[in-house]
Amino acid sequence: AQTVTQSQPEMSVQEAETVTLSCTYDTSESDYYLFWYKQPPSRQMILVIRQEAYKQQNATENRFSVNFQKAAKSFSLKISDSQLGDAAMYFCALGSSNTGKLIFGQGTTLQVKP
Amino acid sequence: GAVVSQHPSWVICKSGTSVKIECRSLDFQATTMFWYRQFPKQSLMLMATSNEGSKATYEQGVEKDKFLINHASLTLSTLTVTSAHPEDSSFYICSARVPWKGHSSYTFGSGTRLTVV
Numbered sequence: 347a348q349t350v351t352q353s354q355p356e357m358s359v360q361e362a363e364t365v366t367l368s369c370t371y372d373t374s375e376s377d378y379y380l381f382w383y384k385q386p387p388s389r390q391m392i393l394v395i396r397q398e399a400y401k402q403q404n405a406t407e408n409r410f411s412v413n414f415q416k417a418a419k420s421f422s423l424k425i426s427d428s429q430l431g432d433a434a435m436y437f438c439a440l441g442s443s444n445t446g447k448l449i450f451g452q453g454t455t456l457q458v459k460p
Numbered sequence: 461g462a463v464v465s466q467h468p469s470w471v472i473c474k475s476g477t478s479v480k481i482e483c484r485s486l487d488f489q490a491t492t493m494f495w496y497r498q499f500p501k502q503s504l505m506l507m508a509t510s511n512e513g514s515k516a517t518y519e520q521g522v523e524k525d526k527f528l529i530n531h532a533s534l535t536l537s538t539l540t541v542t543s544a545h546p547e548d549s550s551f552y553i554c555s556a557r558v559p560w561k562g563h564s565s566y567t568f569g570s571g572t573r574l575t576v577v
Contacts, residue, residue, distance in 0.1 A: 379564060389498075389551060391568040398563060437503065441564060446492055446557045448566055450504045 369438030466569025
């Protein structure tokens with residue numbers, strides 16, 4: 347079975363500072379995808395960043411970057427220069443290349459303080 | 461591109477009635493659609509996978525007779541909550557896998573807030 351664990355229910359960061367959200371996962375598959383999604387109060391799911399498991403290079407998208415440690419099954423998200431608009435719930439997700447199923451972690455609520 | 465339109469965005473129904481939620485892929489063909497349920501401030505829990513032209517597959521613990529899923533065309537998947545009860549009140553979201561730079565990504569509907577009174 348595939349599982350995703352986010353151990354930080356809530357995180358807080360000062361505006362312009364950097365914050366890291368943690369995520370660990372478990373899967374028996376060799377080919378899979380990892381994602382971070384943002385869910386603002388509107389509850390629309392917004393893709394933040396994605397990583398293919400076969401790629402060793404960590405993905406980056408502007409102020410967002412990941413630290414992908416495949417052996418440790420860890421996939422953390424770093425947000426640099428945090429902005430007030432970054433405040434939301436963040437979900438780590440694991441996608442199976444085989445079944446296509448996307449499984450989510452418990453979520454981390456990020457508060458950005460001005 | 462790769463937009464999924466979900467309707468209604470909000471619905472209130474009486475206990476014992478049925479409610480249908482629709483997800484349409486607007487600019488691509490969705491052979492597979494995933495349905496999730498989300499309680500306030502909690503995670504998205506996968507309920508079932510619908511495949512065009514075949515029966516849906518349900519996750520363990522999900523009542524298939526209560527949550528009827530139909531995927532009759534490549535652009536439409538529906539979730540019907542039958543004989544709804546207050547405990548079925550929740551936020552329901554659909555998602556489709558879409559090709560992205562030779563690999564896969566996912567697009568989501570905007571969700572449906574169901575309140576059963």
